[in-house]
Amino acid sequence: MRCTRCPRLTEYCRTVARVKKRAYLDWDYWGKPVPALGGPEARLLVLGLAPGAHGSNRTGRMFTGDRSGEFLFRALYDAGFASQPEGRSRDDGLILRDACITAVIRCAPPANKPAPGEILNCREYLERELDALTRVRAVVALGRIAFDQYLTILHKRGAIARRSAFVFGHDREYSTGPGQPVLIGSYHPSQQNTATGKLTAEMLAAVFARARRHLETST
Numbered sequence: 001m002r003c004t005r006c007p008r009l010t011e012y013c014r015t016v017a018r019v020k021k022r023a024y025l026d027w028d029y030w031g032k033p034v035p036a037l038g039g040p041e042a043r044l045l046v047l048g049l050a051p052g053a054h055g056s057n058r059t060g061r062m063f064t065g066d067r068s069g070e071f072l073f074r075a076l077y078d079a080g081f082a083s084q085p086e087g088r089s090r091d092d093g094l095i096l097r098d099a100c101i102t103a104v105i106r107c108a109p110p111a112n113k114p115a116p117g118e119i120l121n122c123r124e125y126l127e128r129e130l131d132a133l134t135r136v137r138a139v140v141a142l143g144r145i146a147f148d149q150y151l152t153i154l155h156k157r158g159a160i161a162r163r164s165a166f167v168f169g170h171d172r173e174y175s176t177g178p179g180q181p182v183l184i185g186s187y188h189p190s191q192q193n194t195a196t197g198k199l200t201a202e203m204l205a206a207v208f209a210r211a212r213r214h215l216e217t218s219t
Contacts, residue, residue: 002032003033003125006122008110008118009109010107013033013107016029016031017030017031018031023054029058030056030059030060031057033106033107034062034106034107035106036062036102036103036129037061037062037063037100037102038096038101039096040134041135042133043135043137043138044138044139044140045099045130045140046072046139047103047104047146048101049104049105049112050103050106050107050109050114051105051106051107052069052108054066057108059088059089059090061090063087064087064089064090064094065087067189067191067194068189068191071189071194072204074086074201075189075205075207078208080097080212081096082094082097083095083097100133102129104119105119106122107122123153126153127153137181137182138182138211140184140186140208140211141186143186143188143190147183147185148163150183159177160176160177170186170207171184171186173214184207184210186199187204
């Protein structure tokens with residue numbers, strides 16, 4: 001991807017890739033928009049917020065190379081959605097099984113806080129992915145922004161009548177209509193949440209166990 005719709009994000013990603021973090025001085029940073037991970041056959045869609053400055057922005061793969069990814073891939077592995085419990089680089093052999101990971105924003109934002117206009121600029125890419133992922137039966141939204149943005153798209157398309165019926169909460173499941181994917185909310189596995197105990201490994205595992213159960217019982 002070579003998108004430059006958001007000058008602030010483009011400059012930030014390039015700066016981080018050039019200056020680097022002391023622990024990764026020998027890395028050749030990705031430093032550009034990060035594509036989704038997974039194939040079009042996926043029945044589970046995991047929707048995050050944005051790449052981490054020294055995680056995905058460094059490795060070029062969603063949730064790879066930082067603490068958020070450590071939590072996420074372990075939970076996916078335990079639920080049978082990943083071939084291994086950790087992801088360190090694009091060529092480490094990790095394969096998603098029946099799952100796809102993407103994000104609301106494809107470029108790392110400063111302080112992990114994208115501006116509303118930047119979210120809007122990137123929405124087209126997410127909508128294209130939703131159109132391509134025709135087999136999805138469950139969506140796990142990591143964090144309130146991902147939850148809200150997914151609902152915004154559904155409302156825009158007329159799939160749901162109103163958004164007020166959907167209240168974000170951890171491990172809450174919602175129907176989005178007959179034949180449509182269920183939506184499951186989850187706290188984001190950011191270090192801020194995991195270090196404070198707001199989100200534990202057991203809590204995140206419960207979310208993907210719920211998604212697994214839904215896939216096993218849906219047609």
